Amino acid sequence: MSTFQEFVGNEGHAPLWPYEICYDREQEIETDVLVIGGGIAGCWAAIGAARKGARVALVEKSATVRSGAGGPGCDHWCDAPANPLSKVDPDQWAERLTKGFGGYGCGIGREIQCRENYDALLELEKMGGKIRDLDDTFKGAEGRDEKTKLLISPRMNPFHDTNVVIRVWGTTFKPALKKECERLGVKIFDRVMATGLLTEKGIQGGRVLGATGVNGRTGEFMIFKAKATILCSSSGGSVWLLSTELSGYNTMSPRTVSGDGIAMAWRAGAQFTLMERSGIVGIAPGFKHRWYTGAGDASYENVPLVDAGGKELPIVTEPGWGKKDVDRMGSGWASIRERVLKGEYSLPFYGDFPSMPPIEREAVWNMLLKEECTGKIIVDSYTEAGFDPGQDQLQNYALLEGSSPAQWREAAGGGLVIDWDLKTSLEGLYAAGTQLFSPGDHSFAAATGRYAGRKAASYALVASEPIVSKEQISAEKARIYAPAGRRNGVDWKELHAGIARVMQYFCSEYKTDALFNMAIETLEEIEEKWVTTLFAMDPHKLIRSLEDLSILTHAQVILHASRARKASSQILNFHRIDYPQVDPPEWHKFITVKPENGNVKVGELPLDYWGNLKQNYEAHNRDYTGASL
Amino acid sequence: MPMYALPNASTPGRPVIFNPEICDGCNTCVDHCPIDVFIPNPNQGGCPIILHPEECWYCGTCVNDCPRPGAAAFNWPLQQRGYWKNKKTGHVFRA
Numbered sequence: 001m002s003t004f005q006e007f008v009g010n011e012g013h014a015p016l017w018p019y020e021i022c023y024d025r026e027q028e029i030e031t032d033v034l035v036i037g038g039g040i041a042g043c044w045a046a047i048g049a050a051r052k053g054a055r056v057a058l059v060e061k062s063a064t065v066r067s068g069a070g071g072p073g074c075d076h077w078c079d080a081p082a083n084p085l086s087k088v089d090p091d092q093w094a095e096r097l098t099k100g101f102g103g104y105g106c107g108i109g110r111e112i113q114c115r116e117n118y119d120a121l122l123e124l125e126k127m128g129g130k131i132r133d134l135d136d137t138f139k140g141a142e143g144r145d146e147k148t149k150l151l152i153s154p155r156m157n158p159f160h161d162t163n164v165v166i167r168v169w170g171t172t173f174k175p176a177l178k179k180e181c182e183r184l185g186v187k188i189f190d191r192v193m194a195t196g197l198l199t200e201k202g203i204q205g206g207r208v209l210g211a212t213g214v215n216g217r218t219g220e221f222m223i224f225k226a227k228a229t230i231l232c233s234s235s236g237g238s239v240w241l242l243s244t245e246l247s248g249y250n251t252m253s254p255r256t257v258s259g260d261g262i263a264m265a266w267r268a269g270a271q272f273t274l275m276e277r278s279g280i281v282g283i284a285p286g287f288k289h290r291w292y293t294g295a296g297d298a299s300y301e302n303v304p305l306v307d308a309g310g311k312e313l314p315i316v317t318e319p320g321w322g323k324k325d326v327d328r329m330g331s332g333w334a335s336i337r338e339r340v341l342k343g344e345y346s347l348p349f350y351g352d353f354p355s356m357p358p359i360e361r362e363a364v365w366n367m368l369l370k371e372e373c374t375g376k377i378i379v380d381s382y383t384e385a386g387f388d389p390g391q392d393q394l395q396n397y398a399l400l401e402g403s404s405p406a407q408w409r410e411a412a413g414g415g416l417v418i419d420w421d422l423k424t425s426l427e428g429l430y431a432a433g434t435q436l437f438s439p440g441d442h443s444f445a446a447a448t449g450r451y452a453g454r455k456a457a458s459y460a461l462v463a464s465e466p467i468v469s470k471e472q473i474s475a476e477k478a479r480i481y482a483p484a485g486r487r488n489g490v491d492w493k494e495l496h497a498g499i500a501r502v503m504q505y506f507c508s509e510y511k512t513d514a515l516f517n518m519a520i521e522t523l524e525e526i527e528e529k530w531v532t533t534l535f536a537m538d539p540h541k542l543i544r545s546l547e548d549l550s551i552l553t554h555a556q557v558i559l560h561a562s563r564a565r566k567a568s569s570q571i572l573n574f575h576r577i578d579y580p581q582v583d584p585p586e587w588h589k590f591i592t593v594k595p596e597n598g599n600v601k602v603g604e605l606p607l608d609y610w611g612n613l614k615q616n617y618e619a620h621n622r623d624y625t626g627a628s629l
Numbered sequence: 630m631p632m633y634a635l636p637n638a639s640t641p642g643r644p645v646i647f648n649p650e651i652c653d654g655c656n657t658c659v660d661h662c663p664i665d666v667f668i669p670n671p672n673q674g675g676c677p678i679i680l681h682p683e684e685c686w687y688c689g690t691c692v693n694d695c696p697r698p699g700a701a702a703f704n705w706p707l708q709q710r711g712y713w714k715n716k717k718t719g720h721v722f723r724a
Binding site: 003004005008009016063065072191216254350354374376377378380391395 | 646676716
């Protein structure tokens with residue numbers, strides 16, 4: 001027996017809710033530093049703060065042992081120019097990353113990543129994470145260094161000769177991080193969704209003094225009083241998504257990535273930027289068919305691609321060493337498409353594992369792909385089904401699936417404006433990982449989390465005691481428990497689909513102020529007429545319902561930011577019919593938005609508002625002593 | 630067995646197939662699942678119940694972290710099953 005239907009068939013009744021229901025109970029926790037979100041960034045933030053001697057509480061909506069985009073695994077330790085095999089200077093590499101993506105990179109985050117992520121990796125090894133091929137499994141593989149036993153990835157190498165990306169055994173990371181949090185005395189609250197930030201006197205824009213939360217199994221109300229709070233709850237997924245049945249596996253991120261941190265910080269009055277930026281939605285779960293979505297798609301990494309007739313394609317996702325005559329993703333695919341239409345190449349394409357040198361094949365299939373995000377179960381499933389990379393070619397899904405529907409988008413790159421302490425525009429509120437604008441990969445999350453942790457702790461250790469507003473707590477309680485008090489109306493799936501449809505219609509391929517206004521008005525109507533009927537039968541569905549409210553707020557922030565940018569931009573995937581000029585120089589800047597007195601305050605920042613990266617990093621980190629080993 | 634009047638099941642509805650001969654109801658998968666797809670079986674030692682299957686992210690944590698090999702087998706939705714081709718014979722397979 002395992003499904004609900006089987007249980008009912010055998011027992012003659014539905015199972016009782018297995019956890020104690022206590023909607024009317026509340027728990028109060030006092031701490032120096034509160035970390036919201038226990039993914040890679042959140043765990044590192046907790047560790048960084050605890051090492052400074054602060055009392056730390058960590059709130060995680062899922063289960064810290066495997067939560068977050070890097071929970072099941074993670075594939076590369078990207079952009080680690082401080083590693084001993086690197087051929088580039090950390091400060092110069094940070095400058096390069098920041099100026100990539102049209103200049104809209106997050107310089108502060110990139111400088112922290114390039115300076116400190118190798119220190120974090122060494123610490124992770126000490127905690128039990130595997131970062132070296134100590135048992136010589138991959139001896140002879142390209143990029144493997146015999147002395148350090150590190151495996152350098154071919155990523156970035158053909159074009160830059162950098163040795164800046166390291167292959168890692170990412171499935172070992174999250175359990176090790178959780179264990180280290182526990183060893184340092186971090187109080188972990190799993191299955192608790194943070195719902196709202198508490199501010200001084202309950203005023204929007206005031207100092208942040210902790211957060212409220214609700215337990216997704218028991219419904220218990222949580223009050224976290226904290227001198228400093230670090231948001232590490234990722235950005236938001238599913239804003240444009242429409243699927244009531246396939247709610248779990250339609251995006252690159254799990255359902256739990258619902259923009260809770262964005263919604264909380266917005267309501268508290270924080271400043272955001274790049275919220276108008278969007279990408280094509282990555283429908284990439286399951287066997288991850290979609291092109292360039294990691295394990296399960298043969299275009300990943302340096303696997304040669306061939307067409308259905310065995311003809312090699314002049315393109316790979318990550319060229320191997322010495323292959324400088326091939327395209328890497330991007331525009332190369334337009335040319336391939338043309339040649340397919342002319343009959344030069346035939347579909348489908350395949351990843352030609354058998355043509356690879358055995359040791360390189362082994363390193364890609366059994367290490368890199370298996371350690372990537374959700375890759376382990378994918379590799380295991382193929383293997384159990386009979387796939388043998390020594391003899392078989394893995395199908396690739398480029399072109400075969402067509403393009404994503406043009407109206408389907410994904411939030412991409414927007415986040416909180418931060419300073420050199422990773423402090424947001426609100427006193428007492430810090431941020432790390434994909435909660436920042438223009439975030440990077442797992443190592444970015446680790447390095448910025450670790451950094452935000454120590455900065456927030458330094459602040460908390462001298463900050464005054466938090467005195468929270470009882471009125472604000474009462475209002476938040478009323479807001480979050482309203483759906484639990486209803487038994488009919490609109491449920492979370494229908495509401496989510498309704499919000500997504502608004503974004504598909506009015507904030508998608510064709511953008512104008514008139515369409516943005518229609519979206520804003522429709523979302524207001526949804527808030528007034530539908531959210532007020534939202535119902536949740538149990539604490540689990542209450543969490544899903546509250547996630548919808550985060551998605552709704554996230555959508556509103558995107559619309560306000562979109563309305564504020566009166567120009568089109570190729571790099572931001574932002575095309576306006578009413579302002580068709582693409583990337584005019586006067587709009588080459590960060591547009592910022594924040595709520596103020598019932599309105600949205602629009603501002604701007606220059607693309608290098610952080611000043612000189614090297615000088616400012618050093619000025620703000622004179623006490624930094626490197627890896628704690 | 631009586632026939633109950635039930636609504637359509639949420640689909641895809643079975644991300645994992647438990648083997649009751651091996652699964653001892655330790656609930657590690659219940660504790661580690663990022664989405665809370667499962668609940669413990671009210672019958673002590675019984676396999677967990679898949680209560681919210683359509684919310685599954687297919688991350689594999691339930692199977693990867695299961696302490697009893699063979700107790701839980703992953704079950705990919707039909708539409709998500711991948712293809713490959715034997716290079717020598719050209720024969721195409723599907724998982």
